[in-house]
Amino acid sequence: ANRLIKEAKEASDRSLQEFVDKLNAEEAKIASRFEALEARKRALAGQWGNPDASPEDWVEVNCGGRVISARRGTLCQLEGTKFGALFSGIYEKKLPRDREGRIFLDLCPDEFQAIVDYLNELSISSPDDLPTLPEEAGCLARLFGLIPNVMNVAETAKLNEWLAEEGVDGHLELIYESDKLSVSEFYEHCRDVPHTVIVVETECGLKIGGYSSSPWKDTIPGRERSKAFLFVFRGKGDSFKAKLTGDPEDAIKVGYGPRFGNDLSIQESGVYVQYGTALSLTSKYETRQLRKFSTGGIKPYSIKEIKVCKVVQSNDSTKADSPVAVSIKPATSFTPQINQALNKKLESLEDALGQVERTETSLEDEYSFVDTLFGSSDCNDIVKLNVSGTVMTTHRSTLRQVKDSVLASQFDDSKWTQQVASVETWTPAEVAGWVRNLKGVPDDAVEIFEKNEVTGVELINLGNDERLYKLGITRPGTVGILSNQIDDLRRASEDSATLIEHSPYCFGKILDYLRTKRLHSLNLIDKVRRPVVDGSQKERFEKVVRYFFPGSQADEILDGGSSSSKKRKRGEE
Numbered sequence: 001a002n003r004l005i006k007e008a009k010e011a012s013d014r015s016l017q018e019f020v021d022k023l024n025a026e027e028a029k030i031a032s033r034f035e036a037l038e039a040r041k042r043a044l045a046g047q048w049g050n051p052d053a054s055p056e057d058w059v060e061v062n063c064g065g066r067v068i069s070a071r072r073g074t075l076c077q078l079e080g081t082k083f084g085a086l087f088s089g090i091y092e093k094k095l096p097r098d099r100e101g102r103i104f105l106d107l108c109p110d111e112f113q114a115i116v117d118y119l120n121e122l123s124i125s126s127p128d129d130l131p132t133l134p135e136e137a138g139c140l141a142r143l144f145g146l147i148p149n150v151m152n153v154a155e156t157a158k159l160n161e162w163l164a165e166e167g168v169d170g171h172l173e174l175i176y177e178s179d180k181l182s183v184s185e186f187y188e189h190c191r192d193v194p195h196t197v198i199v200v201e202t203e204c205g206l207k208i209g210g211y212s213s214s215p216w217k218d219t220i221p222g223r224e225r226s227k228a229f230l231f232v233f234r235g236k237g238d239s240f241k242a243k244l245t246g247d248p249e250d251a252i253k254v255g256y257g258p259r260f261g262n263d264l265s266i267q268e269s270g271v272y273v274q275y276g277t278a279l280s281l282t283s284k285y286e287t288r289q290l291r292k293f294s295t296g297g298i299k300p301y302s303i304k305e306i307k308v309c310k311v312v313q314s315n316d317s318t319k320a321d322s323p324v325a326v327s328i329k330p331a332t333s334f335t336p337q338i339n340q341a342l343n344k345k346l347e348s349l350e351d352a353l354g355q356v357e358r359t360e361t362s363l364e365d366e367y368s369f370v371d372t373l374f375g376s377s378d379c380n381d382i383v384k385l386n387v388s389g390t391v392m393t394t395h396r397s398t399l400r401q402v403k404d405s406v407l408a409s410q411f412d413d414s415k416w417t418q419q420v421a422s423v424e425t426w427t428p429a430e431v432a433g434w435v436r437n438l439k440g441v442p443d444d445a446v447e448i449f450e451k452n453e454v455t456g457v458e459l460i461n462l463g464n465d466e467r468l469y470k471l472g473i474t475r476p477g478t479v480g481i482l483s484n485q486i487d488d489l490r491r492a493s494e495d496s497a498t499l500i501e502h503s504p505y506c507f508g509k510i511l512d513y514l515r516t517k518r519l520h521s522l523n524l525i526d527k528v529r530r531p532v533v534d535g536s537q538k539e540r541f542e543k544v545v546r547y548f549f550p551g552s553q554a555d556e557i558l559d560g561g562s563s564s565s566k567k568r569k570r571g572e573e
Contacts, residue, residue, distance in 0.1 A: 053089025270300025
């Protein structure tokens with residue numbers, strides 16, 4: 001008996017040690033991936049980054065001609081977003097610069113300003129009074145990964161908690177949004193996508209939605225088995241989750257549009273809550289709190305905005321050499337205390353694996369985003385515009401987005417004369433090259449500039465005869481040539497802007513449209529939206545659009561409700 005006890009104890013000890021060894025091996029693998037990740041960050045920072053970047057740095061951004069300033073720490077508050085990554089300092093050398101050395105973004109300045117204003121407010125807000133990203137952030141909110149913005153930061157965190165309770169760990173990625181539901185568009189974007197979250201903000205301020213693990217299908221109408229829950233947000237800190245209480249087979253209904261059991265139906269006419277009660281149908285979700293918001297199948301809530309996100313889970317890694325989960329089953333064969341301790345360690349390893357996979361994916365997404373957005377940027381392609389006295393800045397390629405348009409032809413290679421870059425940014429080699437190309441200036445004068453390593457800033461301050469003599473230029477004729485050419489260069493550098501004699505409001509709307517068209521061509525946004533124009537400006541806007549984009553080109557920009565469009569339709573009739 002003693003021998004058997006001893007053998008059993010030795011076998012148990014071996015089994016325990018084997019289990020611990022497996023945990024340690026998994027821990028070492030995960031630690032190795034964290035180390036590789038940090039090495040990748042260091043490599044990127046070494047190649048493209050600013051090693052001295054600090055949260056206290058003052059960052060100046062020329063966004064479409066408007067200079068916007070903020071602390072680096074303010075711009076990087078939203079960790080894990082492309083916006084935060086852009087200004088983190090790790091990609092500093094990849095960012096294009098304007099003539100004054102400021103970061104240049106060829107984006108809508110109003111939308112960028114709205115994001116910076118939001119971040120400024122966020123930096124002074126308490127956790128229970130967090131701001132919501134304003135609608136004015138427009139397509140840049142999607143571009144920089146700041147959505148879903150139907151919910152604020154606290155609401156998004158609560159939703160992630162509820163998802164975790166269902167065993168779903170990941171981040172939300174927008175796949176569909178609209179200010180009204182179109183069932184056909186919903187299925188176009190969401191068909192056969194598993195693990196989706198639908199959020200609707202109603203006109204009365206209620207935020208309601210649901211999660212489904214099963215995909216939405218536009219097949220023959222019927223029931224679909226799914227893990228699911230509903231949720232409601234209705235003001236500061238006031239929210240609840242309604243769990244599925246019925247048969248999972250009845251969790252969602254497919255073929256109609258998004259419907260959760262008999263409890264939540266999102267239709268083109270609006271949002272119905274507990275609509276089935278009017279037909280004496282049984283609720284499939286917890287009803288106590290939902291009952292307060294029941295529409296009873298009569299008058300639905302009006303939709304202000306609907307968003308659908310897919311949950312990109314941490315085990316969705318596409319890397320062949322990356323394990324999708326910790327490959328150890330929970331301990332069950334030891335004492336309860338030992339099982340609990342081992343399984344707690346196992347849970348921590350699974351959390352760490354999820355974290356490293358999310359960080360790996362995020363880092364690669366960030367790099368790909370920055371490379372796509374700025375990979376083809378050329379400082380010489382930046383164009384400064386004087387739009388009836390308002391300064392705007394853009395890329396020449398942006399102005400040429402609509403081929404064969406009047407605007408594109410004004411900036412094509414046959415007509416375009418490159419604007420003079422700021423002389424103040426010239427290096428001594430560039431200054432010497434400029435002097436060398438001046439007609440009538442001898443080589444010995446060029447050598448004087450090279451020997452003294454004259455910079456661009458020094459060059460524009462040499463524009464008088466006495467200073468040129470002091471530099472060593474002694475021939476009166478050479479002094480005269482240089483003095484006149486430096487004066488011309490200074491004026492050209494200061495005044496270098498292309499005049500656009502049109503309404504700044506109307507041209508700005510056109511320019512923002514072309515910017516989104518460029519982003520769409522880079523596959524960075526899903527659609528190009530037509531400009532939204534104030535009623536008092538619509539007639540003028542249409543006239544300016546039709547000047548730059550004759551014929552059918554203008555119809556792509558105008559909303560179809562323009563006066564000319566209506567006249568053509570009446571003529572066709």
